[in-house]
Amino acid sequence: MAxxxxxxxxxxxxxxxxxxxxxxxxxEARDALARFAELEKSPEHIHTYRLSPLSLWNAAxxxxxxxxxxxxxTQFSKYDVPxxxxx
Numbered sequence: 001m002a003x004x005x006x007x008x009x010x011x012x013x014x015x016x017x018x019x020x021x022x023x024x025x026x027x028e029a030r031d032a033l034a035r036f037a038e039l040e041k042s043p044e045h046i047h048t049y050r051l052s053p054l055s056l057w058n059a060a061x062x063x064x065x066x067x068x069x070x071x072x073x074t075q076f077s078k079y080d081v082p083x084x085x086x087x
Contacts, residue, residue, distance in 0.1 A: 002079070002080055003078060003079055004077075004078055005078060006023075006024075006025070007023075007025060007029075007075075007076050007077055007078045008020040008023030008025050008026050008029045008076060008078075009029050009033070009073070009076040009077045009078065010077065010078055010079060011073050011077050011079070011081045011082060011085055012082070013082040013084055013085065015050055015051040015052070015085065016040070016048055016049065016050050016051075017033060017037055017048070017049040017050070017051065017073070018046050018047075018048055018049075019033065019046065019047045019048075019049060020045065020046060021044070021045050021046065021047060022045060025076065028076075029076040030047075032072040032075070032076065033049050033072070033076075035059055035062070035064060035072075036051065036055055036056060036058075036059035036064055036069050036072070037049035037050060037051050037052075037055050038050050038052055038054070038055045051085070056069070070085075070086050073085065
């Protein structure tokens with residue numbers, strides 16, 4: 001398992017993504033995530049996003065590919081992206 005403690009995102013197998021607000025890469029990760037995930041909760045320190053069928057459909061309709069979504073998740077994730085997410 002690769003670990004990059006400087007990245008702001010944790011991708012979970014239940015299709016939720018946790019995003020640390022106090023991370024220097026927060027804004028860049030938030031902008032990437034907003035293109036294909038829905039914001040569910042935004043308390044002070046950790047925001048929760050969800051990869052839903054609708055958010056992924058909207059991303060595809062706007063021209064994003066599955067590969068570009070997986071690349072963004074991988075780029076900003078602290079840990080390896082779960083296999084069921086990449087599939």
